Amino acid sequence: MSYSKLRAIAAAAVLLSCGCGEDELGREGDGGRERASSEPALKIATWNMEWLHRNNGSGEVPRSNADYQRLADYAELLDADIIALQEVDGVQAASRVFDSSVYDFHMSSRNSVQRTGFVYRKGLNVIENPDYTALNVGGLRYGTDIEVTVDGEVLRLLDIHLKSGCLTQSLGSSSNSCNKLEQQVGILESWIDARAAEGTAFMVLGDFNRRMFANGNDDVWAALDDGSPAGADLSSPTETGTAQCNGGQFPQFIDHLVTGSLATQMLVPGSFSELVFDSADAGLELSDHCPLSVELALGEGSEPPSGPTCAGSCGGQSPSGCWCDDLCEDFGNCCADKVQQCDAPPEPEPEPEPDSCEGSCGGQAPGGCWCDDLCEGFNNCCADKVQQCDAPSEPEPEPDPNSCAESCGQQAPGGCWCDNQCEGFGDCCTDKQAQCG
Numbered sequence: 001m002s003y004s005k006l007r008a009i010a011a012a013a014v015l016l017s018c019g020c021g022e023d024e025l026g027r028e029g030d031g032g033r034e035r036a037s038s039e040p041a042l043k044i045a046t047w048n049m050e051w052l053h054r055n056n057g058s059g060e061v062p063r064s065n066a067d068y069q070r071l072a073d074y075a076e077l078l079d080a081d082i083i084a085l086q087e088v089d090g091v092q093a094a095s096r097v098f099d100s101s102v103y104d105f106h107m108s109s110r111n112s113v114q115r116t117g118f119v120y121r122k123g124l125n126v127i128e129n130p131d132y133t134a135l136n137v138g139g140l141r142y143g144t145d146i147e148v149t150v151d152g153e154v155l156r157l158l159d160i161h162l163k164s165g166c167l168t169q170s171l172g173s174s175s176n177s178c179n180k181l182e183q184q185v186g187i188l189e190s191w192i193d194a195r196a197a198e199g200t201a202f203m204v205l206g207d208f209n210r211r212m213f214a215n216g217n218d219d220v221w222a223a224l225d226d227g228s229p230a231g232a233d234l235s236s237p238t239e240t241g242t243a244q245c246n247g248g249q250f251p252q253f254i255d256h257l258v259t260g261s262l263a264t265q266m267l268v269p270g271s272f273s274e275l276v277f278d279s280a281d282a283g284l285e286l287s288d289h290c291p292l293s294v295e296l297a298l299g300e301g302s303e304p305p306s307g308p309t310c311a312g313s314c315g316g317q318s319p320s321g322c323w324c325d326d327l328c329e330d331f332g333n334c335c336a337d338k339v340q341q342c343d344a345p346p347e348p349e350p351e352p353e354p355d356s357c358e359g360s361c362g363g364q365a366p367g368g369c370w371c372d373d374l375c376e377g378f379n380n381c382c383a384d385k386v387q388q389c390d391a392p393s394e395p396e397p398e399p400d401p402n403s404c405a406e407s408c409g410q411q412a413p414g415g416c417w418c419d420n421q422c423e424g425f426g427d428c429c430t431d432k433q434a435q436c437g
Contacts, residue, residue, distance in 0.1 A: 041268055042150065045080035045293035046205040046255050048161070051113060052085075052287075054092040059113055067285040071097045078275050078291050082120045082148065084159035086141075086207045086289075089113040108142045116144040116159045116206060125149045132158060132191060137183040143191070147200075150299025155263060156195055156202040160188065164209045167254065171219050181210070185223050192224060192260065196231030199308055199320055201262035203296075207289070211252040213239045224258070230308055230333060231321030235264045237272035237294055244276045245290035257294050261321035271295035310335045314342035357382045361389035404429045408436035 049071070053059035056068075075083075075097050088094050091105045098105075098119045106128045107117030120126050125148060132143030144159040162184050165177030171185065172178075188204065195202040212221040213236075225234040236258045242251040259267065275291045308320030317323050318335050324342050328334035335341075354367030361371045365382050371389050375381035382388075399405060401414030408418045412429050418436050422428035429435075 041271075041295040041297045042082060042148070042155075043080040043271075043293055043295050044082045044084075044157070044203065044205070044257070045078055045291050046084040046086075046159070046207075046257060047078075047291040048086040048207045048255060048287065048289035049088050049097070050287040050289065052088045052093045052097070053113060054089045054096065059089070061285055063285045068096045070281060070284050071286055072099070074275060074277065074286070074291070075099075078293065080291075080293050081124065082118060082157065083291070084144070084157065084205045085115075085117050085119060086159070086161040087114045088117055090115060091117075094119055106144065106146060108144045110136075110142045112141070114141055114161065116141055116161050118144055118146050118157070118159060120146070120148070132160075134187045134190075135160065135162070135184050137163075137180050137187070140180065140184070143188075148298075153299045154200060155266075155296065155298055156200050158191060158202070158204045158206075160204060160206040160208070162188075162207065162209045167209065167211050168214055168218075171223075181220070185220055189224055189226075192232055192234070193229060196260055196321060197229050199231065199262070201266065201298075202260045203257060203263050205255075205257045207254060208256050209254055211254055212236075212256065214252045227321075229321070230318075230323075230335075231261045233261045233264075233317075233321050234258050235267075237267075238292070243290070244274055246277070246288065247279070253292075255289060255292050257292060261317070262319045263296065265319040266296040266298055268295040268297055308335050310338045310341035355382055357385045357388035361385075402429055404432045404435035408432075 051060040052071075053061070053063070056062070056064060076099070083098070085094060085107075088107065090107050094105050094107065094117065102122060103119045104122055104126070105117065105119055106126075108115040108131050110131070118126075127147045127149075129145035129147065132145050135141065135143050140163055141161040145157070147154055147156045149155075163177055163181040166173075166175060166181045169175060169178050171182040192202070192204065208220070210218070210220050212218045221234075225232075227233045236256045238253040238256045241253075242248065243253050257272075272292070272294045275293070277286055277290060308318055308322045310318055310322075310324035313319070313324045313335075315325050317325075320335065322328070322335035322338075323331070323333050324335055324338050328338060355365055355369050356367075357365055357369075357371035360366070360382075363372060364370050367382075369375070369382035369385075370378070370380050371382055371385050375385060399413075402412055402416050403414075404412055404416075404418035407413070407429075410419060411417050414429075415427075416422070416429035416432075417425070417427050418429055418432050422432060
């Protein structure tokens with residue numbers, strides 16, 4: 001976890017689950033809000049569909065019409081706006097689960113049954129970017145890259161399916177799987193850093209094939225979430241909670257929805273959920289992964305800032321990832337406009353009162369009245385001349401109680417004596433001779 005998380009960044013989503021009624025297809029977290037069609041929040045999901053082939057009875061997981069229909073039922077129940085898919089045999093396979101009258105499709109160009117790709121609701125303003133082929137470090141899957149724009153706000157999405165076989169081991173182990181995963185992690189970090197540097201809100205989602213939050217000290221997560229550059233401080237709702245898919249057989253998530261700082265600010269709290277298959281469907285060939293989803297409040301009418309800024313973030317962290325508090329100068333991570341936005345200019349020195357002697361004693365005040373020793377005779381002193389220029393007389397010193405001043409021939413106020421007999425008694429005041437002879 002990067003140091004910036006010690007700054008009390010609040011968690012943006014939590015895992016919730018609920019029981020199901022007899023007529024329900026599955027169960028979702030009931031902590032998410034009901035989403036009216038007029039609301040701008042986007043529901044974004046990830047779903048590894050386990051060797052989803054386009055044809056019945058084909059591939060590693062042969063399926064029947066009943067299996068495809070049940071998957072389509074769950075897709076309708078999921079009702080997401082954008083779904084990142086993994087292990088899908090192209091558009092024809094995806095369209096057997098997702099209604100092509102509702103969704104458009106963009107699948108990876110890799111010639112394989114195990115494609116990544118996106119399904120997104122028709123009418124969304126989506127740009128389909130070239131595949132992130134750099135993740136192919138030897139027969140491995142490409143990343144699929146899109147961006148969606150809502151009311152001027154842009155969200156970049158990268159769908160990934162990383163190397164399997166290195167769930168928890170150190171990346172430095174001798175395992176060939178871990179070696180390939182380590183290469184992919186560096187490549188993925190480059191994509192993340194590029195988005196953060198350009199000030200783009202982004203999410204990396206899909207099958208990471210990694211239990212990144214199993215022990216709180218995962219080196220994949222540490223490498224990705226290094227907080228540099230500003231905006232690359234990462235979060236995922238899978239950091240807490242356990243997976244309930246297939247009876248909770250594998251409680252640690254390997255599918256994740258990772259957001260950078262800007263996208264984390266868009267997350268709708270409590271919207272993260274896992275759509276768990278109904279136990280009555282255990283005999284069907286569905287998938288060994290259940291869909292995960294979260295909502296983002298994207299595009300609420302405000303234009304995004306042109307770059308990292310402290311506007312609206314003074315005293316804390318900017319959505320862009322840079323900081324706007326009193327500590328950022330020490331850490332070297334202030335937003336460029338922190339001084340302009342947050343540091344109030346010094347109060348200007350008040351203009352002197354023109355008819356005051358402040359700063360004008362011995363001469364004429366700017367307003368024309370005088371502050372010298374002659375002004376009383378001319379009757380043109382400033383009103384505060386005495387207060388500003390005439391030093392108060394020194395108070396008379398208190399008489400020494402053990403002095404014979406004004407006490408000759410008697411006892412001084414302090415108790416010593418000033419008479420002719422004090423020498424015999426040894427109780428003369430010390431100045432008796434000087435004062436009284």
